[in-house]
Amino acid sequence: MIRKIFPHPYLSLTLGILWMLLVNKLAVGSFVMATILAIAIPHISAAYWPERPRLVRPMALLGYIGLVLHDVVVSSITVAKIILFMPPAQIKSAFITVPIDLPSPEAITLLAGTITMTPGTLTVDIAEGGRSLLIHSLHAPDPVSIRDDIKSRYEARLKRIFA
Amino acid sequence: MIGATLELIIAALLVLGGIFGLIGSYGLLRLKDAMQRLHAPTKASTVGLGAVLIASAIAGDSWREVLVTLFIFLTAPLTALYLAKTLIHSHINPADVPPAANGAKWAAQPPVAQKD
DSSP states (O other), X not given: OHHHHOSSHHHHHHHHHHHHHHHTSOOHHHHHHXXXXXHHHHHHTGGGOOSOOOXXXXXXXXXXXXXXXXXXXXXXXXXXXXXXXXXXXXOOOEEEEEEOOOOSHHHHHHHHXXXXXXXXXXXXXXXXXXXXXXXXXXXOSOHHHHHHXXXXXXXXXXXXXXX | OOOXXXXXXXXXXXXXXXXXXXHHHHHHHXXXXXXXXXXXXXXXXXXXXXXXXXXXXXXXXXXXXXXXXXXXXXXXXXXXXXXXXXXXXXXXXXXXXXXXXXGOOBTXXXXXXXXX
């Protein structure tokens, strides 16, 4: 029954919260509208979303978001220092291949976005078959440690969140 | 009416945002090649933008800034990805790019010309 009304519960939740934020005030009327949208839009667009992402630990996603926000701030300062103080000749940029073994497309998308948002690294491309990401690092004196960092810090956590 | 302390915090956040924005733009001038320059505006400015958004949320006492943050986090990686894909497709020597695992090919790399 619940499944019938909300074929994509996370999408519904996101849409509802999105609407409340757009309206920007708590009122019964806007809550009703949010509910209508949260039910209607997933049904109308159901044909384009045949599968749904399977989250094993949805709550762990909040911890992941906190970690990424923290890393964005810390590494922004690192990049700012490189831009301001490091002589351009000393900046060692490098392309790095990161082999990934995440099962779901959503998890890979999230990992690629995380790599881009954490300053200093940038997702450049994905390999055919989706088994490795090409990233570019602004300053990589030790490319292997950057690759291992991404695998242990982000990929391991995403593996626990997505089935 | 907002208190003096709050105004001070807002002012500090706005200045911080300005500084990081400036550093991001300066990076565009200072870094050498296109791949490096891609880092400057997408990165150093992320924190600058965040600071301005927090200031705006406090000043306007509103939650809409959460939405702006969300959309920035959705769109910024995509713009960077498309710029980077264009670069390795047409401007970067394929020999400079490391191979993918298991001998797979990168999606945006041009096919190797056949000799016959």
